[in-house]
Amino acid sequence: MVASGDALPVVRARDVSIHYRSNTASPEYVAVRGVTLDIGLGEVVGLVGEAGAGKSTLGLAMAGLAYRTHPGLGVPEICGGTLEVLGRRMRRLGHRGRDKITLRVGHLPQDGAERLDSTFTIAESIAEPIYRRDRKFNTREAADAVAYLVDAVRLPLSVMNRMPWELSSGQRQRVALARALILEPVLLIADEPTRGVDVSVRQGVLDALRDLQQDRAFSALIISSDLSVATSISDRLAVMQHGILVGLGTPAEVLERPEHEYVKDLSRTRPTMIHPEPIDRTLDLEGTTP
Numbered sequence: 001m002v003a004s005g006d007a008l009p010v011v012r013a014r015d016v017s018i019h020y021r022s023n024t025a026s027p028e029y030v031a032v033r034g035v036t037l038d039i040g041l042g043e044v045v046g047l048v049g050e051a052g053a054g055k056s057t058l059g060l061a062m063a064g065l066a067y068r069t070h071p072g073l074g075v076p077e078i079c080g081g082t083l084e085v086l087g088r089r090m091r092r093l094g095h096r097g098r099d100k101i102t103l104r105v106g107h108l109p110q111d112g113a114e115r116l117d118s119t120f121t122i123a124e125s126i127a128e129p130i131y132r133r134d135r136k137f138n139t140r141e142a143a144d145a146v147a148y149l150v151d152a153v154r155l156p157l158s159v160m161n162r163m164p165w166e167l168s169s170g171q172r173q174r175v176a177l178a179r180a181l182i183l184e185p186v187l188l189i190a191d192e193p194t195r196g197v198d199v200s201v202r203q204g205v206l207d208a209l210r211d212l213q214q215d216r217a218f219s220a221l222i223i224s225s226d227l228s229v230a231t232s233i234s235d236r237l238a239v240m241q242h243g244i245l246v247g248l249g250t251p252a253e254v255l256e257r258p259e260h261e262y263v264k265d266l267s268r269t270r271p272t273m274i275h276p277e278p279i280d281r282t283l284d285l286e287g288t289t290p
């Protein structure tokens with residue numbers, strides 16, 4: 001639900017451009033071009049677009065992670081416009097600013113399932129951000145918070161003592177989602193939250209995410225290549241193509257009166273049934289096969 005009144009947006013992007021500074025001799029690559037977008041307090045914005053449209057890059061910048069160096073890969077950098085998250089300017093964000101932002105902004109990377117530490121149990125992986133912030137945090141309280149989120153992402157509590165490789169990739173993605181939520185963020189950036197998640201539980205996970213969001217009233221950017229995922233839990237829909245924002249509004253506004261050619265094409269693929277039949281959770285709760 002979107003908060004009303006004159007509250008400042010949690011995310012305020014004005015004409016933001018982001019490029020990848022190359023580590024090699026190849027030139028910079030502009031992945032996001034002049035995006036203007038607000039995310040209000042308690043608002044959920046779904047971000048869709050084709051592969052390579054710049055969705056993850058924008059999400060990284062909003063999560064304060066537009067600095068990460070991946071060996072051999074370029075480094076995303078805000079190169080134009082302004083991006084403010086929780087009132088903080090994200091361009092040339094220093095270490096301290098970044099630490100403050102990452103405490104309040106949860107980020108589920110697209111490859112969250114693969115990034116889980118293979119030496120940690122599932123419970124340890126989810127709780128790790130708590131202990132990174134406060135090594136003396138009460139273990140009972142942490143265990144309760146972990147159990148609550150494991151249940152919320154539609155996993156059985158028995159997974160808590162398992163190792164990541166004992167779970168399927170869709171289950172691991174849900175563990176990564178729980179980890180992104182453990183510090184009760186004000187803003188969640190979820191990049192493909194249902195990646196690899198079995199179709200029989202996909203809507204259940206989205207409903208659970210929406211319930212949590214309404215309970216805790218956090219704002220969220222839900223990035224998905226699946227239009228039905230984005231429309232089913234979002235207040236507004238944003239559409240990107242080639243780094244440019246080509247559609248923004250409520251799902252009905254964007255898809256029923258599409259202006260841009262790409263959005264017109266997208267609207268033709270619009271799912272007729274946004275909320276499918278309730279799913280049978282038992283199907284997934286038993287299967288842990290990778």
Ligand SMILES: Nc1ncnc2c1ncn2[C@@H]1O[C@H](COP(=O)(O)OP(=O)(O)OP(=O)(O)O)[C@@H](O)[C@H]1O
Pocket residue numbers: 020029031049050051052053054055056057058070073074075076110225
């Ligand atoms: N580390 C990097 N170095 C250089 N270019 C990159 C890097 N990461 C992404 N890009 C390029 O930036 C563009 C946008 O990528 P991005 O991952 O943000 O798109 P996306 O919309 O999230 O796509 P997908 O849905 O496939 O993840 C792509 O052309 C991609 O090749």
